[in-house]
Amino acid sequence: MSSMNKTVLITGASSGIGEATAKYFLQKGWNVAATMRSPINAGDWTKADKVICPRLDVTRPETIEIAVRETLECFGRIDVLVNNAGYALMGPLEGVTPEQLERQFQTNVFGLVSTIQTVLPILRQQGSGTIINVTSIGGRLAFPLTSCYHATKWAVEGLSESLRYELRRFNIQVKIIEPGGIKTNFINHGSAWASHPNYSDMVKHVKDFSEGLNNSLPGPEKVAKTIYKAASDRSHKLRYSPHGEVFFFMHAILPDSLWRYLVTRLMLGSNK
């Protein structure tokens, strides 16, 4: 099938990686269901032909059902699902409330599972499709004061790697995108913070480090291109790491003591 008739459904397409990905698929001639929580705030680019903007909040299964139905009514099929919606709960684990933890998993894990479960029967009936899950370098590595976020992204890594065996017989591919740090709303506005008085110096360091870093990070365009490649390269490759390769390489070659020293020094400004 030519890319002119293909359809991608993306979650969290209101900003950052999701928005850049929607625009890139559009540029490549695809039909795009750029789903978001508040379509009323969607940018002018969503007025193009071949774009629809269904309302979809991954924590509300009924919105997933309706958005998928709307996409099928408009474009007739879904070839690629990009599970991109997510945010980071930051801060010391000791200060995390049950509500914060629940919301983090509802969004990054359970919402992703609900979306996959809603789209899967369609891909199976079509006899083909690709599910692309956006994790992070933080889906295989872990940094300070991000334990809950890492727990969600590591969960999605394991889920995705297992799922690919289940779905191969249906000609459905599963792919994981593990971006490194990207300049989006994510660090300054997209994250939530837990707090605890015994860790306030660490929190300050990590906040200063992340805010300082944010300005020097690359934009989301390369991630969008990588997601497009994963959607169209017809390979069985599982993991793609735009802007992340260097971290995996360093982690693999450095002794753990040196890796730990560098992360502690850089992110917490201390030796312990």
Ligand SMILES: NC(=O)c1ccc[n+]([C@@H]2O[C@H](COP(=O)([O-])OP(=O)(O)OC[C@H]3O[C@@H](n4cnc5c(N)ncnc54)[C@H](OP(=O)(O)O)[C@@H]3O)[C@@H](O)[C@H]2O)c1
């Ligand atoms: N930026 C990075 O450094 C980085 C690195 C590695 C991985 N990632 C991952 O990349 C993905 C996209 O993040 P981003 O960097 O593009 O940040 P972003 O600009 O903050 O985008 C996050 C998107 O997720 C949406 N979202 C949040 N909760 C949602 C929910 N319950 N239902 C539906 N949509 C929801 C947001 O929608 P609203 O506009 O409604 O809030 C927004 O569209 C995330 O999964 C993140 O973990 C980011």
